[in-house]
Amino acid sequence: xxxxxxxxxxxxxxxxxxxxxxxxxxxxxxxxxxxxxxxxxxxxxxxxxxxxxxxxxxxxxxxxxxxxxxxxxxxxxxxxxxxxxxxxxxxxxxxxxxxxxxxxxxxxxxxxxxxx
Amino acid sequence: xxxxxxxxxxxxxxxxxxxxxxxxxxxxxxxxxxxxxxxxxxxxxxxxxxxxxxxxxxxxxxxxxxxxxxxxxxxxxxxxxxxxxxxxxxxxxxxxxxxxxxxxxxxxxxxx
Numbered sequence: 001x002x003x004x005x006x007x008x009x010x011x012x013x014x015x016x017x018x019x020x021x022x023x024x025x026x027x028x029x030x031x032x033x034x035x036x037x038x039x040x041x042x043x044x045x046x047x048x049x050x051x052x053x054x055x056x057x058x059x060x061x062x063x064x065x066x067x068x069x070x071x072x073x074x075x076x077x078x079x080x081x082x083x084x085x086x087x088x089x090x091x092x093x094x095x096x097x098x099x100x101x102x103x104x105x106x107x108x109x110x111x112x113x114x115x116x
Numbered sequence: 117x118x119x120x121x122x123x124x125x126x127x128x129x130x131x132x133x134x135x136x137x138x139x140x141x142x143x144x145x146x147x148x149x150x151x152x153x154x155x156x157x158x159x160x161x162x163x164x165x166x167x168x169x170x171x172x173x174x175x176x177x178x179x180x181x182x183x184x185x186x187x188x189x190x191x192x193x194x195x196x197x198x199x200x201x202x203x204x205x206x207x208x209x210x211x212x213x214x215x216x217x218x219x220x221x222x223x224x225x226x227x228x
Contacts, residue, residue: 103161105158106160108158
């Protein structure tokens with residue numbers, strides 16, 4: 001089956017620190033990979049995505065590279081801000097028809113807190 | 117403004133009561149989804165619908181029911197058979213064939 005494993009949280013950083021949140025996956029077929037962000041009390045927003053091996057997704061200073069050889073999609077940001085404090089979810093979607101069409105499989109989420 | 121709305125923001129359920137969570141979208145999306153979020157866990161798929169008048173069970177459908185009578189609407193009913201309904205419920209939608217799902221703001225369900 002499909003699964004996503006994220007690094008244990010919570011993660012606490014000072015402003016301008018470097019961020020890495022690890023994400024590894026197992027999947028049948030060829031997945032697309034996503035990072036979603038959830039701010040307190042809100043729904044999820046798509047942060048970035050990558051659809052094939054070696055693709056790099058990027059948005060708002062965040063980056064993640066689809067590594068097929070290590071089945072990983074680690075999220076990075078060079079300099080975090082207080083406003084980046086949120087829960088980050090790694091997810092995959094297998095590009096296949098049938099009952100798995102459109103279904104996202106999520107990791108457990110990583111809470112990030114950034115202090116001034 | 118296009119988007120997904122969920123109501124109410126908070127919902128309280130009594131023992132043995134069925135409650136219905138609303139999800140409406142004006143994005144003209146074909147597919148709609150319901151997820152459940154529990155603390156420290158990722159989202160788990162309850163039901164999804166790819167087209168009007170059709171829907172499929174997700175990973176944790178027991179104790180829930182849905183309908184899809186209109187393209188814009190995908191209400192979720194939490195029945196009395198759901199023994200642990202306290203959670204944050206998220207609705208999402210996507211264009212047919214698109215990988216990107218757009219999420220609503222969520223409804224928090226609490227049991228009295």
